[in-house]
Amino acid sequence: MMLLLDIGNTNLRWGLSDGGPPDEVRVVRHCAAVPLDLLADWERLNTPERVVASNVGGASVATAIGRATRAYWGLDVEFVQTRAHFGALRIAYPAPERFGVDRWLALVAAHRLVPEAALIVDAGTAATFDLLLADGRHLGGLILPGVEMMRASLLAGTLIPRIASEPTDEPWAVDTGPAVAAGSLQALAALTTRLYDRLEQQAQTPPALILTGGDAERLIPAMDRPAQVVPDLVLRGLFEVVSGEEAQAVG
Incomplete structure (x- = not known):
């Protein structure tokens, strides 16, 4: 059994892998530390064999999580790093270390999940867009502020009053x-x-549109292309990477 962690800018997603992607995924806000409700959940777990993580949330939360796993189970966290190549997947960035590991793992999972080209949209604190061809070639991507950051920056830079509201059915x-x-x-x-x-023009066939991240469901009503929401996409990619490493070790 492995404990898989996806440490984002705001939230931490985690689940247990017993030979496959986690059946249940829990989500907590980490605030650059270890939330008490996370510790309460981990106190009830049996000792995992490994703890494997993706981290874009910063050094302080990584350090805090590492202290907790050592205290509970005597295990260090294995932090996955972005690679230029993984199987058929090849990222477009010439400097792999500058490509977020969460985006890379989302590509790994998407390439396994669908056979066609794919546009992967991660709607979190930041919104990332990555384009992937069916043969595993990553074309590149874009980054924008996420939903809440976009709203907050507008309100901070203007005199628009802060009115809690969600959009109507109209655009x-x-x-x-x-x-x-x-x-x-x-x-x-x-x-x-x-x-x-x-991407459809380049691939010459309709691509898959995969949404993930905390605001993925909020985007669905605004979408005019067919989309699927995969909340645990990064954790799925993490499982694929670990499974690939284990298969190579056995081979």
Whole structure:
């Protein structure tokens, strides 16, 4: 049994792998430390054989998680790093270390999940867009502020009042709060459509559109291309990488 961790900018997702991707995924906000409810859950776990993690949340949370796993089970966390090549997957960045490990693991999982080209949208604190051809060639990607960061930056730089609101079913709004709420979702959805169509032209066949991240479900109503939400995409990629390493070791 392995404990798999996806440490994002804001949230930590974790699950137990017993020969496959985690059946159940838990999500907590980490605030650059170890949440008490996470420790409470881990106190009830049997000792895992390994703890494997993806971390883009910073050094402090990584250090705190490492202390907890050593205290509970005497295990160090194995942090996965981005690689230029993994199987047929080849990332476009000339400097792999500059490509976020969460984005890389999402590509690993997407390439295993669907046979066609894919546009992977991770709607978290930041929104990332990555284009992948069916043969494993990563074309590159884009990064924007996520939904909440986009709204917060607009409100911080203007005198628009902070009105808690979610967009209506229409892509536009008739009041300021809903206009801000709808604008952030429609901006990400519009860029998704543009990239999807460009990828379809290059692949010469409709690609898969895979959404992940904490705001993936919020984006669905704004999408005008068929999409599937895979909340545990990074954890699935983590499992694929660990499984591939173990297969190579046995071979």
